[in-house]
Amino acid sequence: MVTNNNIFKPGENCWVSSEARFATPLIDCANYYKALHSAIVKAKHSIFIIGWDIDSRIRLLRGEDEANSEAPSLVSDLLAWKAEQNPDMKIYLLRWDSSLAFFAQREMWAKEVWEEKTPDNVHTELDDTIPMGGSQHQKIVVVDDEIVFSGGMDVSTNRWDTRDHPVISDERKGPDGEYAPLHDVQMVSSGPVVKDFAELVRWRWERVANEKPIDMRDDADTSVSSSLPATWPSDYPPMFENIECALARTIPFMDEVEPAQEVRTMLLDLIEEAESFIYIENQFTTRQEIAEALNKRMKACPDLHVILVSSYEPKGKFECEAFWASRIEFKAILEKGIDPKRVRLTYSSIEDMQGRKAYKRIHSKVMTIDDKYLVIGSSNLSNRSMTLDTEIDVVLHGNSEHNRKYIKEVRNDLLAEHTGRKLEAMPPLFEQEYPVDALMHEQIAHGYVLTEVRDEVFTTTSVDNLFRAISDPEEPLISVPTFDGAALPARNPRRRSIMIMLGLAVIAILGGLLFWASHSISWLSADHINAFLEKSRGTYFALPTVLLVYVVGGILFFPVTILSLAVAAIFGPIWGPVYGIMGALLSSAILFGIGKLSGNAGLRKIGGPKVEAVDAKLKKSGIVGVAAIRMLPIAPFSLVNLAAGISSIGLWQFLIGTFLGMFPPMIAKGLVGDSITQIFRNPSVETISYLAGGIILWGLMIWGSQKFARYYQERKQNAANERDEEECAV
Incomplete structure (x- = not known):
């Protein structure tokens, strides 16, 4: 039954309640980068890119698309080409400043690189305002104030992949060589919601750059009656039409900015709305509060089934002990007292006909609640995403038969990819008594299959530890006392400051060694x-x-x-x-x-x-x-x-x-x-x-x-x- 009543409460579980004239998911990075390239080529007024990373070395097109394109494929060349075509156009790049923790993957001198590669109407800033321990995690691109890309994807290294996720790919090359298959989801939207995003990115820019960016277009048609915008990416027809939506944020306390935990509240409220099936795919599942809410709702609704898709293997000691150890606890809370046929925490992997194995890395942040709500955002189910990082999730409400049909289709499409099935084979599985159990059985050999996670092979359940305190904190790592007795969170140190400190340390060590050698x-x-x-x-x-x-x-x-x-x-x-x-x-x-x-x-x-x-x-x-x-x-x-x-x-x-x-x-x-x-x-x-x-x-x-x-x-x-x-x- 279609209802126009949604759960959106601005100021409580969301920032704003809005509407998208058109919207469509972009599944996996090959599709997102191709769509982004198309929109940038069509841009005439302004481009805002806000991200955890914006890497100048990324090729947006591959294969025949790259060979046949008249516009450059490399994102830095593309933006420079676009800016030179139209000197009146303004392009703004805002990337998280701190990068030493990701030295091998990220460009160390990002601001200088972009300034050297692009003309003066391309402006670059590094956001150093996030509290220490947190990160700038919103991933937003606004083009000409008429379309917006949002979700889990950055223009960054080790991201590009196609929907078939081959075991071996010549195009999946990063700074450290070939990387494993990677899955992610972004969304492109038009209509009134773009105005909200346009305000958000300008607010973010002005806070860091201390200068007012270009004014919003007076002639940008963001009404619900508008036709497909000129910058809408080619080859990606809209799926949803005139769909109600809400924007939920996480904003930490920083520089006297009012903090917000709308993502956390929204997810808890959405879980309370579930009646038949919750589908989640997420990079990290560590927030015990979410596991408790899911478990409580399943006990209250015996017909409710839940399946989660995440990654298999941790990257490094910090990720293992902070996120995988916590996932053991998350899984135990989730499944407590629930029939195992109703709930599974899984990963997607493949063993091809040559016996080669691959484990799909899940980077997306997606949730469906029955056929009523679809969430595509940047937030992990982790402590930091609920409180300390900057996040933005878009929640779509199935306010029509058309939109509810496509919420269900997005869920089925994603599960078809993870289980190696065809889309048309999915609906009968959800008609069975235990759809989760049906999804796990009779999966196709030598294709991708879902398997239940067993994180004990990597680590053991642990109490709060140093790794978790640093990698998945709820509060800033350091707070500075103020004269009025309060505490102000310390910012992440600026990249330039860190480099100067490292340089001075190296000079001091070398000088000390030479002094010692000359006297000893x-x-x-x-x-x-x-x-x-x-x-x-x-x-x-x-x-x-x-x-x-x-x-x-x-x-x-x-x-x-x-x-x-x-x-x-x-x-x-x-x-x-x-x-x-x-x-x-x-x-x-x-x-x-x-x-x-x-x-x-x-x-x-x-x-x-x-x-x-x-x-x-x-x-x-x-x-x-x-x-x-x-x-x-x-x-x-x-x-x-x-x-x-x-x-x-x-x-x-x-x-x-x-x-x-x-x-x-x-x-x-x-x-x-x-x-x-x-x-x-x-x-x-x-x-x-x-x-x-x-x-x-x-x-x-x-x-x-x-x-x-x-x-x-x-x-x-x-x-x-x-x-x-x-x-x-x-």
């Missing part, structure tokens, strides 16, 4: 090195000794000029430079290798886009660029070696450039070093003249290298400009 290692001084080299002069061990001194000195950041002068003073103006350049090349190669390993381990990422820009210039200038750097005393010898290893330049390019840049000054240093020795042994006008000549030659080489480097760079730039002009003329 007696041979680490110019006098001891000279004495050590002096003993090898005239022996077969002369060259190995010099090589050893350069390698050890390079690792300990000992000044190469002092080493070169010492070698020249001991071995003379001929063999001194020869031995010196061989030692410098060996030391350079070893430190280059250390830098390469460090860069691959993530040091290149810490450097950010500015380091990448320097890297590009170094790679472009090649051997001559390295030679110029070697001739100019602009950075320590060892630091240049490490930096070159982190960069993209090849080892042989680097060594040839090092030889060309260091050997001429090495000869000058040979003259200086040998002259100093001769002055002490036989002071005369001749030896003093050699010393002065060597110093002058050294200075002239530095001056000449500067001139040559500038000349070479200008010549290359002019040649590049001429090529560009010729290409334009053609």
Whole structure:
């Protein structure tokens, strides 16, 4: 029976009660990214993207769609292309600031990357206003104030997948290589609800940026009688029409903002409305209050059946002990005193005909209550999503036969995917006495199947522990007392502040080690090195000794000029430079290798886009660029070696450039070093003249290298400009 009465109570279980003229779910990321690409291409006025992450490296299109598209697929290129097409358009990107906990997956210097890749009408901010321990978890895109995307999906790494979720996929590649199948759900809507989202994203932006964004469009038609908007994504016809909806938020207490726990209240109220079947798919199920509500409702309604779909395997110790251990308790509360045929907590997995297994990672946040309500949002069934993170859920109410039919179809479609069935095979299962039990049986071999979770294979039931307190808290991790006796939650530390602190810590540690070495290692001084080299002069061990001194000195950041002068003073103006350049090349190669390993381990990422820009210039200038750097005393010898290893330049390019840049000054240093020795042994006008000549030659080489480097760079730039002009003329 259709009823127009819904449970929406603005100010209690929702922020606003509204209506969507059109709405349709976008299941799995391939569909969402394709739809998002289509909407961005059509945009003319403004784009707001609010997310846990917004990664500039993500390709929105794949396969034939990418090959046939005239617009760029890479999201950063697409937004830059769109902004350049229409300079009056405004694009706003608001991403959660804190990212060190997700170092391997997220772009470390997100703001700088976006600013470098996009024109001035693309604005980027990082949200650092969330209380410590919480996260910015709303995932919203508003296009031209006429359509809105909302749900569980970010434009982020390790998200893209298709609805068939193959065991092996060439396109499922992330920063750490191939990732497992991943399932998620987003929704696109139009009509009056878009205005509410447009207000929300502008409020979020203004709080962080301290500037007013572009005004809402006066001509945006968001009425219930409007036709399909111009920006509605191609290939995704609307499913729901004129459907009542509500927006429920979680807003933590931050910067004197009124907190809201509408998501928590809404979910509890929805469970109380269930009569026949509750379907839930959610990334995390740890909130005991939800398990208790489900159990209570099943006991009150003997005909009510519940099935939950979540993930199988935890990622890391924190997730295991915070979420999987808590899920053991959640499951026990949920099933207590209930016939097991009526309720199951499950995961979806596959073993194909080649015997390859895959476990589908569930990232979606979906709930259906009979055929009356459909929730598509960002909130997990966790403590943090109910109280500490920023969340937004859309709750659709089946206010017509048409809309109720499609709420049921969305549920059946999702369960068909997870059980390897066809959509038309689903309705008969719900007509049986125990539909949950029917779903679990007679699933198709070598397709996806649902299996009951047994989290004891990963961990044991535990009381509150450190992992849970940090990963799934209800309250901010740190609160700061105020003068009036209250407590204000501390913010998550800014990414820039964390990086500065880490940099200072590294500098302090290196400085402390060098200070300790200089006072504790007696041979680490110019006098001891000279004495050590002096003993090898005239022996077969002369060259190995010099090589050893350069390698050890390079690792300990000992000044190469002092080493070169010492070698020249001991071995003379001929063999001194020869031995010196061989030692410098060996030391350079070893430190280059250390830098390469460090860069691959993530040091290149810490450097950010500015380091990448320097890297590009170094790679472009090649051997001559390295030679110029070697001739100019602009950075320590060892630091240049490490930096070159982190960069993209090849080892042989680097060594040839090092030889060309260091050997001429090495000869000058040979003259200086040998002259100093001769002055002490036989002071005369001749030896003093050699010393002065060597110093002058050294200075002239530095001056000449500067001139040559500038000349070479200008010549290359002019040649590049001429090529560009010729290409334009053609």
